[in-house]
Amino acid sequence: MSQFILHKANTRGHANHGWLNAHHSFSFANYYNPERMHFGVLRVLNDDLIDGGMGFGTHPHDNMEIITIPLAGAIAHKDSMGNSAVIKNGEIQVMSAGTGVSHSEFNANADEQLNLLQIWLFPNKKNVTPRYDQQTLDVEARHNNFQQILSPNADDAGVWIHQDAWFSLGKFNAGFETEYKIKKAGNGVYAFVINGEVTINGQVLSKRDGLGVWDTDKISFKANTADAEVLLMDVPMELN
Template structure:
């Protein structure tokens, strides 16, 4: 078993006034050569956007981009013709492929938007750009595991061009679940603690901590308080 621990207070901190972003991995003006990625997990940004503000139209290519709103409503528009609102309980994915242009704005005049922006390096280059968005039943993660993303279009959740699975869970204090890796030979799991306190394979973790683990087949997860967790299983070996 190999692990890496990223405590919440060690993340990059970028405060632009209208945007306050915490960077788990190197991004924009935050550069740490020891925090470039976890396997193909390249970006994990914990963003807070002010009322009626947001990201103007900008390009991406050859990246799988996942947005998970935590609070408030985020307005999305892109050059594929999509004009949508994503909110807590939704998950959005874009395969940037040969190139997309999009914008994201806080759609609320009176409250902040908080969301995770996640980038995964794809296993295919120059694919046709694609957009998807679904609303999840959060009751399906109460004291159990809910798959929200996979490599397979027919599976639960959204899908991306990579051998990657995302799973979410909300656990009451004292509850335990076991996560079995889909591909333990090549993959590891990066756990991001959204709320509360938890112990994973003996490692105590707190809110907004990140914990990477590989060369294991299972994760033993025990909630030390009411907790919400995002598990990102991604390739870490070729």
């Protein structure tokens, strides 16, 4: 029997700093919930709204795979590896922090709010050489389809990380139904609804709801509204 955990949008941790309005699906910063520490190797899922020109000054990370997906607007990124880049909606950014990296992230626009998802995964290798990558995604390829945007393989679709994880993004017409097959035995899937309403394994999910499913090899999916948009994170359930 598959198991699941449901995280409704309004049960997430919340911190409003004025310039930053943040929602945390898992414990982060001042939000601590012992029942929400991680889902397998998925450690952080932050949904941040950042005012024009504002952001996070230079700060360090190590031994974490950090994925950033802008939902609206653009991020100006600088890091200690010498990278300086702007990541826009329709792109994905990844950093393997490894032995240690420092970076800053700011809203690249002064007159537009930035909305981003920042996701942290525990790696399956420690103390790797830090690395950076970003890719522009073919947004049309996710229409009525789960488009792979991340995997463990450098030669596969999307960016790659040091973990047996696969991320997929989909945008669906109302009534569209499909199945998602889990990529690796023992992995679970954490589904995060970006927009609209969907039904996964019989659970009705609305905007910003999260559903973790494990002990199964596939999940059933149906889009209930025309603007349904979902991120699937297929991750190991065992910490390395």
